[in-house]
Amino acid sequence: MLTANRNAQRADYPPRLKAMLNMQMVQQCWQQLKSWPLINPLQTPIWDMPNTATALGVGALWIKDESKRSSLDSFKALGAPNALVNLIKKHHPELHSERILQGEYCDLLASFSVITATDGNHGRALAAAAQSAGCPCTIVLHAHVSQEREDAIAKYGANIVRVSGNYDDSVREAKQLANMNGWTVVSDTSYDGYQTIPLDVMQGYAVIAMEAMVQCPAPPTHVILQGGVGALAAGVASYYWEHHGAHRPTMIVAEPTQADCLFQSAIAGQPMAATGSVDSFMAGLACGETSPIAWAFMAESIDYFALIEDSDAEQAVRQLAQGSHGDMPIVAGESGVAGLALLNRCAMLGNLGDMGIDDQSRVLIINTEGATAKGIFEGVTGTTVAEILHNQAQGAL
Numbered sequence: 001m002l003t004a005n006r007n008a009q010r011a012d013y014p015p016r017l018k019a020m021l022n023m024q025m026v027q028q029c030w031q032q033l034k035s036w037p038l039i040n041p042l043q044t045p046i047w048d049m050p051n052t053a054t055a056l057g058v059g060a061l062w063i064k065d066e067s068k069r070s071s072l073d074s075f076k077a078l079g080a081p082n083a084l085v086n087l088i089k090k091h092h093p094e095l096h097s098e099r100i101l102q103g104e105y106c107d108l109l110a111s112f113s114v115i116t117a118t119d120g121n122h123g124r125a126l127a128a129a130a131q132s133a134g135c136p137c138t139i140v141l142h143a144h145v146s147q148e149r150e151d152a153i154a155k156y157g158a159n160i161v162r163v164s165g166n167y168d169d170s171v172r173e174a175k176q177l178a179n180m181n182g183w184t185v186v187s188d189t190s191y192d193g194y195q196t197i198p199l200d201v202m203q204g205y206a207v208i209a210m211e212a213m214v215q216c217p218a219p220p221t222h223v224i225l226q227g228g229v230g231a232l233a234a235g236v237a238s239y240y241w242e243h244h245g246a247h248r249p250t251m252i253v254a255e256p257t258q259a260d261c262l263f264q265s266a267i268a269g270q271p272m273a274a275t276g277s278v279d280s281f282m283a284g285l286a287c288g289e290t291s292p293i294a295w296a297f298m299a300e301s302i303d304y305f306a307l308i309e310d311s312d313a314e315q316a317v318r319q320l321a322q323g324s325h326g327d328m329p330i331v332a333g334e335s336g337v338a339g340l341a342l343l344n345r346c347a348m349l350g351n352l353g354d355m356g357i358d359d360q361s362r363v364l365i366i367n368t369e370g371a372t373a374k375g376i377f378e379g380v381t382g383t384t385v386a387e388i389l390h391n392q393a394q395g396a397l
């Protein structure tokens with residue numbers, strides 16, 4: 001299902017948004033992140049997918065591959081770590097930003113406790129960054145987060161708390177624990193009176209756009225972003241908007257039918273909750289509530305909101321793993337494939353044209369995660385991550 005955002009604008013990036021998030025801040029953010037031993041100091045690759053583009057009937061298809069961002073296997077390595085560094089700097093302005101994640105101030109930060117709720121990737125990134133900086137970290141998980149994802153977080157020394165319910169219940173629990181213990185919440189989603197940290201998270205995600213801007217052989221006409229609470233879409237869209245102004249690409253957000261909070265927000269013209277069960281194969285996108293600060297950026301910059309099914313995502317995971325139509329094989333997890341899942345669905349239904357996509361379009365999608373739940377990934381693809389990476393290396397020769 002697809003809805004056009006009636007409030008989308010073709011105008012310059014507004015000063016009120018620029019004051020909160022701008023390209024210069026994104027540049028600075030990368031400066032302080034790139035010396036983190038866990039992050040890839042190079043740009044993540046953009047794969048050209050010419051055969052898949054032809055099969056879909058689009059001019060060009062590019063996939064920016066965030067599975068290569070760090071050993072954490074997802075774009076989230078850009079968000080929570082940036083927010084943590086900024087938070088620490090606020091309390092200790094005398095510290096060097098670039099050295100915080102190198103662990104130079106572990107003794108000083110031994111009682112600087114942080115906490116977050118997560119459906120997996122954000123918590124894993126915070127746990128890893130906190131461990132690097134020397135901060136105690138607690139991660140709150142809801143009932144649908146797999147044991148495999150919990151183990152991947154616990155590996156970074158975080159204290160794990162489980163709650164029943166869904167992502168939004170875990171957000172509330174994290175807030176309560178923080179209040180009781182005097183810890184700081186490092187959340188990717190905002191709420192009343194809490195937006196500085198989610199903004200810092202969005203700032204980190206915008207690094208993806210900063211890199212893609214120079215990597216794509218021509219500016220994309222369309223960018224498809226997957227939506228959970230909306231921080232990724234807001235961060236990336238803001239960068240394109242500021243850079244291209246009224247000539248920005250058409251921006252599209254895809255999310256699971258069961259977790260349609262952004263789709264509902266577009267219809268209502270304000271941040272809304274999801275109408276579905278908020279449980280999805282696309283675990284990272286299974287969010288029931290829109291982040292209000294993310295919505296402030298998306299309200300006018302996202303042109304279309306679309307819903308996809310779990311079966312679309314499952315098929316796209318297999319398709320990329322096999323090497324889609326003979327293109328480069330890619331390790332793309334359940335939430336990473338949302339852009340391709342949407343393109344496939346629309347091509348099948350014959351409604352790509354409803355978003356202005358045709359054989360002249362240059363479409364950029366983002367693989368936001370690799371095999372962050374390896375068991376699920378290998379079960380779905382029937383192959384191993386090592387095998388796909390081997391095939392990828394052969395293809396790159």
Ligand SMILES: Cc1ncc(COP(=O)(O)O)c(C=O)c1O
Nearest residue numbers: 228229230231232284335368369
């Ligand atoms: C792999 C992956 N992609 C996309 C998203 C969506 O990001 P956001 O919640 O900022 O919309 C998430 C969120 O957890 C994720 O884990």
